Amino acid sequence: MSLTVMLFILLFITILQSAIPYLIKRTLVFGVTIPVSNKDDSKLASYKRIYSLIIASMGILSILVFTIWALSQNLVEEKIVFTGVVLQFAILFVGMSLYFLFHAKTLRLKRDNNWGSDLKQIRVTDIAIRSADEMLPWTIYILPMLVTLGLVIYTATQYANLPELIPTHWGIDGTADAFSKKTPFSAVALLLILLVMQGMMLGVNELTKKSGIKINATSKKRSRVQQLSFRKYTSWFLFTTTLLTTILFSFLQLNTIHSNLGSPTMLLALPLVFLLIIFIITALYAFKVGQSGSRISVDIEDEKVEGITDYDDDQFWKAGIFYFNKDDPSVFVEKRFGVGWTLNFGHPVGYLVLFGPIVLILAITFLI
Structure with a gap:
């Protein structure tokens, strides 16, 4: 396996x-x-x-x-x-x-x-484009968090029935291979980690929503449609990943409370199905949407304009990967190599988004 x-x-x-x-x-x-x-x-x-x-x-x-x-x-x-x-x-x-x-x-x-x-460098701004943005609202991301909080409460009510050793790590076959002594904290540690991950996804969605929308100077109409589609599908990709992670972690938590909940076959199959679905939606996102929606087919003809090009901001990109621009209010910007978004390392909030969840997860893991 x-x-x-x-x-x-x-x-x-x-x-x-x-x-x-x-x-x-x-x-x-x-x-x-x-x-x-x-x-x-x-x-x-x-x-x-x-x-x-x-x-x-x-x-x-x-x-x-x-x-x-x-x-x-x-x-x-x-x-x-x-x-x-x-x-x-x-x-x-x-x-x-x-x-x-x-x-x-x-x-x-x-x-x-x-x-x-x-060529004359042009930066295009569309004031009305925000009204057409279809990224998911933050309230949608609250729903999985409510499920997690509900499981925290349910775990507290079932604390006496929990095993003396709480699983803290699962192998590739879905079976627990590391344990911690039962305490009120270790009993809900997995759910706390899940809450941190859910909060991170919510934050990424909201900060991405506030990021700048770049429209190509030489293909305004086409790039407008592609940008809006890219943002919408990115939001759905994040939410789907959050939902799948919530389902997996919730099952593992419930299986700790009720050891007879899932058969060995189910314990083996669930992580594999989770991995397979994640790979499928990632492939669909990458190959059907592409970076900035570049692979989305748009049947729109733009007027040809000679002598102009998009604003060249190469000076803000270190090695074309790391973006440093303290004057850009966007915390997240579109990647230049790969599909998705990357941090604006010139924005202080970016470091909080990058290191905050990691520190919290490590702290929870250390305290178990």
Whole structure:
């Protein structure tokens, strides 16, 4: 079972990582802003192709070697999981290394050819676009939190019936493999961690909703529709992830209270089904929506305007990944490489969002 899960994760990472250059806007190549007139440059196309081929080849080779090695050896699950995780990080590391290489090459290509030097940079603002935003309201995210609070109260009423050892960690097969002595705190620790995660998702949704909406100067109508769709689907993706996590954690908590609630088969299947659904919705989000909604088909013709390009804010992006702009009120901004959002590290609130939940979860784990 561990081998199957590790192979599935490896395959997913390989497919997603190798596809990243083609999931983002064509005017953003390895974190560098490219004028529309140069987006089809043959060298840029070769950079993307080489990146994808190397990642795909490495991923496929890793899967084949890992499978043959695991099946030919009598290995314990811990060794299989450890090796699988190492291979996953290896693919991600190679992908990041290739990104930095092609980021530097793209910057040099843009600079050497003076791309955009003869174009007027335009920043488009649409005051009315906020009224058309369909991101989910914060009240929707409160519902899973109410379920969690209800489980906290229910756990308190069932405290006397809880086992003397409370599960604190579950293996890849869904069975508990670490325990803590029963205390009022350890009894609800899992639910407290869930509340922190739910609160983080709510905060991300609200801060993302307040982020700037970037409209392309050369395709205003099309990008407006794509931006609104991207924001809507991002909100639904976050909420679906929150809902699935709530279901998983709630079942684990209820199974601690009522040990006969789920059969061994259910305990084994639930984490796998959770993982499968998460991968499916992530793939749909990435391949159907794309970064900034770039993969959403829009049947709208924009007027062609010569001599302009989008505002080039490369100076605020360190290595095309880390955004530092203290004058930008947005806490979250759209990624330049990958699908989704990243923090504005020039905004103080960004550090609270990044480190706050991590510190709380670590504190809860340490105090169990």
